[in-house]
Amino acid sequence: MALIATALASAGLAQTEQLDVCRGKDKPTLDTRIGACTVIIQSGWGSAKERAEIFHIRGTQYFYRADYDRAINDYNQAIKLDPGNSELFDNRCWTRATINELQGALADCKESLRLRPNVAAALDTLGFVYLKLGQFDQAIATYDAALKIDPKSAYSLYGRGMAKLKIGDKTGGNADVAAAKAIKDVAAEMAGYGVK
Numbered sequence: 001m002a003l004i005a006t007a008l009a010s011a012g013l014a015q016t017e018q019l020d021v022c023r024g025k026d027k028p029t030l031d032t033r034i035g036a037c038t039v040i041i042q043s044g045w046g047s048a049k050e051r052a053e054i055f056h057i058r059g060t061q062y063f064y065r066a067d068y069d070r071a072i073n074d075y076n077q078a079i080k081l082d083p084g085n086s087e088l089f090d091n092r093c094w095t096r097a098t099i100n101e102l103q104g105a106l107a108d109c110k111e112s113l114r115l116r117p118n119v120a121a122a123l124d125t126l127g128f129v130y131l132k133l134g135q136f137d138q139a140i141a142t143y144d145a146a147l148k149i150d151p152k153s154a155y156s157l158y159g160r161g162m163a164k165l166k167i168g169d170k171t172g173g174n175a176d177v178a179a180a181k182a183i184k185d186v187a188a189e190m191a192g193y194g195v196k
Helices: 002-012 015-022 030-042 048-064 068-081 086-098 101-115 118-134 136-149 154-166 170-182 187-192
Strands: none
Touching: 002 086, 002 118, 015 048, 030 048, 048 068, 048 086, 048 154, 048 170, 086 136, 086 170, 118 136, 136 154, 154 170, 154 187
């Protein structure tokens, strides 16, 4: 990683070019994005909110690489810089839930929704946490709330379907899983996050 950051810095890319790479312009690889974001972070560039954005982007790239500890560390840094940003708490919630840090995840989801109530993505993440906690009725109710806002969310439909199956509602669960699959087949991805 340090080699990529050093290579990008020594290539003499201008600050704006580094920002473009970090932000994903022209679809760079995960490692290239992480390297560009690292160069920006090390430079001390920008306001607190701008630096929070860069930590957030890099944290998300770490998440996609399944480097969850680094993702959480970057989300922590971003939250210190921009504590009113609900999306940061939502992303840290999902990451914590993925590695079964469920109480921390629950607190993060609740803070995300306190900052911005009734956001479908945050409700979906909270449903995911309840599902992993085995609180299936809470998961279903939370997914219901998310689906009222975004009825075409494959993730919310799939999560609600899995929760229904866990409580023995095979008809409702299978219908939700099929509806999710018709939008986007997320079963393998969700299995990777521990939802089976």
